[in-house]
Amino acid sequence: MQPYDAILLLSFGGPEAPEEVVPFLRRVTAGRGIPDERLEEVGEHYYLFGGRSPINDQNRALLAALRAELDSRDIDTPLLWGNRNSEPFLPDALREAYAAGHRRVLVVTTSAYSCYSSCRQYRENLADAVATLREEGIEIDIDKVGPYAPRPGFIRANLGRLVESLRTIDGVPDEEVALLFVTHSIPETMDETSGPGDGAGHLYQRQHRAVAEVLTEEANRILGRDLGSELVFCSRSGPPSQSWLEPDVNDRMEELAASGVSVVVAAPIGFVSDHMEVVYDLDTEARATADRLGQRLVRVPTVGTDPTFVADLVDALLERAAEARGEAVPDFEGRRPSVCAPGCCPNLRQHRPALCGSD
């Protein structure tokens, strides 16, 4: 893994007890104009699950799977974990890394796609953490693996799960099935400006549509079906005056019921584990919508610790290390170099320093 002497999994974080819910939500939304009403509502989602989000346990499982994959390739580089919004906090993780003698850390996030929330915001968190540590006299260098949704392993792992789910509705005619790929809604402006600032924009949506297209094609080929598919969104927040990506999964299910769809297959390709957005927004809310409409909802699992996904993440780490050594590495979808371009996925609220980019 040279030139890196540690790897760090960087994630969103989540509460693990009822008393952690409000402090967590305050951290997530500090200065982001989320209405109080929405916060109370989201708090209720967490209380419904005893105040414990599944995300940290899922990251513990991912860390164990990554460790096992690294070990199987005789890579003994330490693997660490830091979060944006809950313990273990990123600056603490980096402080510990330094204390253990690590000076150059390679980061991989639990966000697979490109947009401010899923990429640059983590880069800002890294810049903040490094600045905090510098004040303590600690110097640490950070690089990051780029958004990995277009990678073959992420796609193959999703395909395996999708095909398995579709096999449970073998006898249902194509015209009665709606295949919905689901991701987190984001503000329209965040989508428009996502990507390397080359004028094209909408990279967030384009990456999802590309993944959805390959998955639909391949699943149809494997199963001898001719299913269509669409991209829909969940977890909208923000004030009603702001446009966010649509349609909402529940609204679309309602329309589909009216046109004779009896089975909805929901594949949350926007997420890498079955965290709150999945267990609440899909398994609770969308399931209630399905029940009301008399539809059957088949929810496809996220990639989680799928061995194909885990092996591909380790490949991504190794490729990033080779890139840092100046070696030629495979390109995919123009994601080389891994350093983000100037103005990539900008912060539209205020300019803030960000690491792992060329601006």
Ligand SMILES: CC1=C(CCC(=O)O)c2cc3nc(cc4[nH]c(cc5[nH]c(cc1n2)c(C)c5CCC(=O)O)c(CCC(=O)O)c4C)C(CCC(=O)O)=C3C
């Ligand atoms: C693109 C995207 C991902 C996917 C990529 C990735 O995985 O990073 C993601 C993941 C997640 N989002 C999460 C939780 C929350 N996101 C919020 C708010 C927001 N998310 C946004 C976007 C995204 N979010 C945006 C544009 C906002 C508006 C405010 C802002 O501009 O920041 C809020 C505030 C309340 C609300 O409005 O919902 C919460 C509580 C959790 C933890 C789940 C758990 O606990 O299991 C995870 C993994």
Ligand SMILES: [Fe+2]
């Ligand atoms: Fe979110």
